[in-house]
Amino acid sequence: MALQFLEGFDHFTTAQASRKWTTVVGNGxxxxxxxxxxxxxxxxxxxxxxxxxxKTLTARNTFVVGFAFQVAYGDASAPFLxxxxxxxxxxxxxxxxxxxxxxxxxxxxxxxSADNVIAFGYYNYIELKIFIDNxxxxxxxxxxxxxxxxxxxxxxxNSANSTADRIRLQPFSNSGxxxxxxxxxxxxxxxxxxxxxxxxxxxxxxxxxxxxxxxVEFTPTGAGTNYQCVDETxxxxxxxxxxxxxxGARDVYxxxxxxxxxxxYGVQLSVTHRKDDVGNRSVAPLARxxxxxxxxxxxxxxxxxxxxxxxWEKNPxxxxxxxxxxxxxxxxxxxxxx
Numbered sequence: 001m002a003l004q005f006l007e008g009f010d011h012f013t014t015a016q017a018s019r020k021w022t023t024v025v026g027n028g029x030x031x032x033x034x035x036x037x038x039x040x041x042x043x044x045x046x047x048x049x050x051x052x053x054x055k056t057l058t059a060r061n062t063f064v065v066g067f068a069f070q071v072a073y074g075d076a077s078a079p080f081l082x083x084x085x086x087x088x089x090x091x092x093x094x095x096x097x098x099x100x101x102x103x104x105x106x107x108x109x110x111x112x113s114a115d116n117v118i119a120f121g122y123y124n125y126i127e128l129k130i131f132i133d134n135x136x137x138x139x140x141x142x143x144x145x146x147x148x149x150x151x152x153x154x155x156x157x158n159s160a161n162s163t164a165d166r167i168r169l170q171p172f173s174n175s176g177x178x179x180x181x182x183x184x185x186x187x188x189x190x191x192x193x194x195x196x197x198x199x200x201x202x203x204x205x206x207x208x209x210x211x212x213x214x215x216v217e218f219t220p221t222g223a224g225t226n227y228q229c230v231d232e233t234x235x236x237x238x239x240x241x242x243x244x245x246x247x248g249a250r251d252v253y254x255x256x257x258x259x260x261x262x263x264x265y266g267v268q269l270s271v272t273h274r275k276d277d278v279g280n281r282s283v284a285p286l287a288r289x290x291x292x293x294x295x296x297x298x299x300x301x302x303x304x305x306x307x308x309x310x311x312w313e314k315n316p317x318x319x320x321x322x323x324x325x326x327x328x329x330x331x332x333x334x335x336x337x338x
Contacts, residue, residue: 002188002189002190002191002192002194002195002196002313003186003187003188003195003265003266003311003313004057004058004187004188004189004311005055005057005167005185005186005187005311006185006186006187006204006266006268006311007020007182007184007185007186007204008034008039008040008183008184008185008203008204008205008206009030009034009039009040009041009042009182009183010034010039010040010204010206010233011206011208011233011234011235011270012030012234012235012307013030013234014028014029014030016234016235016305016307017030017042017053019272019305019306019307020270020307020309021053021054021055022054022055022056022166023052023053023054024052024053024054025050025051025052025053025054026047026049026050026051026052027044027047027048027049027051028042028043028044028047028051028052028053028169028171029042029043030042030043031043031181034181034183034184035068035123035183035184035203036203039183039206040183041068041070041181041182041183042169042181042182042183043179043180043181043182044169044170044171044178044180045171045177045178045179045180046175046176046177046178047171047174047175048174048175049174050174051170051171051174052168052169052170052171053168053169053170054084054166054167054168054169055166055167055168055187056165056166057164057165057166057167057187057189058165058189059085059161059163059164059165060163060164060189060190060191061131061132061133061162061163061164061190062129062130062131062132062189062190063083063129063130063164063167063187063188063189063190064127064128064129064187064188064189064190064196064197064198065081065127065128065129065167065185065186065187065188066125066126066127066128066184066185066186066198066199066201066202067125067126067182067183067184067185067186068123068124068125068126068181068182068183068184068185069118069123069124069125069126069180069181069182070121070122070123070124070179070180070181071095071118071120071121071178071179071180071181072120072121072177072178072179072180073097073120073178074094074095074096074097074098074099074100074118074120075094075095075097075172075173075176075178076094076095076096076097076102077094077172077173078094078170078171078172078173079092079093079094079104079170080093080094080095080169080170080171080172080180081093081167081168081169081170082167082168082170083130083132083164083166083167084164084165084166084167084168085158085159085161085163085164085165086159086161086165088106088158088159089106089158090105090106090132090156090157090158090159090164091103091104091105091106091110091130091132091139091156091158091164092104092106092107093128093141095118095172096112096113096115098115098116099115099116099117099118099119099120100112100113100114100115100116100117100118100148101113101117101118101141101143101148101149103130103139103141103149103151105154105155105156105157105158106158110139110151110154110155110156111139111149111151111154112149113141113143113148113149114148117143117146117148118143121179123181123183124143124144125143125144125145125184125201125202126141126142126143127141127142127198127200127201128140128141128142129197129198130156131156132156132157132162132163132164133155133156133157133162134155134157134162135153135155136152136153137153137154137155137156137157138150138151138152138153138154138156139151139154139156142198144201145200145201167187169182183204184202184203184204185204186199186202186204186265186266194313194314194321195265195266195313199263199265202265203260205258205260206233207255207256207257207258208231208232208233208255208256209227209230209231209253209254209255209332210227210231210253210254210255210256210257211227211253211254212225212226212227212253212254213227213251213252213253213254213288213331213332213333214252214288214291214331215250215251215252215288215331215333216251216252217244217246217249217250217251218242218243218244218249218251219242219243219244220240220242221240221241221242221243222238222239222240222241223240226242226251226253227253227254228240229241229242230242230253235272235305237305243276244336245336246336247336247337247338248335248336249335249336250286250293250333250334250335250336251333251334252286252287252288252331252332252333253331253332253333254331255328255331255332257328258324258327258328259324260324261324263321264321264322264323264324264327265313265321266311266312266313266322267287267311267312267322267327267330268309268310268311269285269286269287269296269309269310269311269312269332270285270307270308270309271283271285271307271308271309271333271334272305272306272307273301273305273306273307273308273334274301274302274303274304274305274306275301275302275303276303280300280338281300281301281336281338282298282299282300282301282336282337282338283298283299283301283308283334283335283336283337284296284297284298284299284308284310284334284335284337285297285308285309285310285332285333285334286332286333286334286335287310287312287316287330287331287332288330288331288332288333289315289316289317289326289329289330290317290329292316292317293335294312294316294317295310295335296308296309296310297310298337298338308334
């Protein structure tokens with residue numbers, strides 16, 4: 001898989017961030033609205049203590065990452081994005097006080113852009129590509145579609161491994177009105193023939209259940225129909241939910257239709273779940289495409305809520321890139337596996 005992660009920050013609260021991100025530390029927060037005056041974004045601003053969010057990824061030597069980024073000013077004394085191998089930083093990205101960018105290898109400068117390539121106080125779309133190696137590493141950076149850094153033949157490896165297995169977002173410091181925000185993020189690696197290079201400015205558009213689908217095998221609790229139990233933009237947990245205790249039980253839903261014109265680089269399904277009694281229980285994300293069911297990876301349920309996700313880069317029924325009509329016709333939900 002080349003597409004490892006998608007994030008629009010639109011379907012969870014600040015307190016629920018650790019259900020999707022591997023590690024959440026300190027005082028970052030969900031804010032509304034996000035980019036384009038809709039949805040939500042993640043903000044760091046005058047956090048007062050060490051703060052970051054981190055996502056564990058499949059270890060790779062090459063990553064391509066795009067995201068919308070807003071900040072009030074620059075401070076190159078600390079990074080805002082890090083690529084980490086276990087606990088050792090490989091490469092990071094910083095914003096200079098002169099509105100430029102700088103890559104470093106754990107603090108050792110590797111490449112610096114010209115000044116005035118970012119508009120402070122506005123969302124800019126950032127795309128970067130890195131390759132981790134002791135001698136043939138490279139860093140590339142595009143800002144709003146314009147290449148501002150392209151440096152080959154670098155030592156970009158700081159640990160014993162030529163890979164990173166997590167990405168971290170963080171503020172410059174513990175204090176200051178920097179109003180740093182992130183939205184509409186994708187993370188690719190270089191495997192495969194699809195989603196392995198820059199794709200240009202993107203938007204992560206989050207849609208929610210809008211009607212029951214072809215399989216309705218859970219019991220609605222707290223609302224009239226199954227989809228109404230799970231249609232909230234952020235989970236209301238025990239207020240209303242669907243319930244089942246039979247292995248193989250399935251619930252799928254249609255989602256509110258997409259109306260945009262453009263390319264779809266992947267569909268990510270995220271489901272929130274927990275068990276309410278002792279015993280082993282597991283679930284898997286489920287898609288119904290052209291009447292065929294496709295399952296994600298089985299995940300263990302815990303007594304507290306957690307989130308499981310599955311990415312289909314291409315339509316699993318055709319093995320071709322998704323069309324808007326195909327996504328709109330698909331149904332999404334989950335299945336009890338054990």
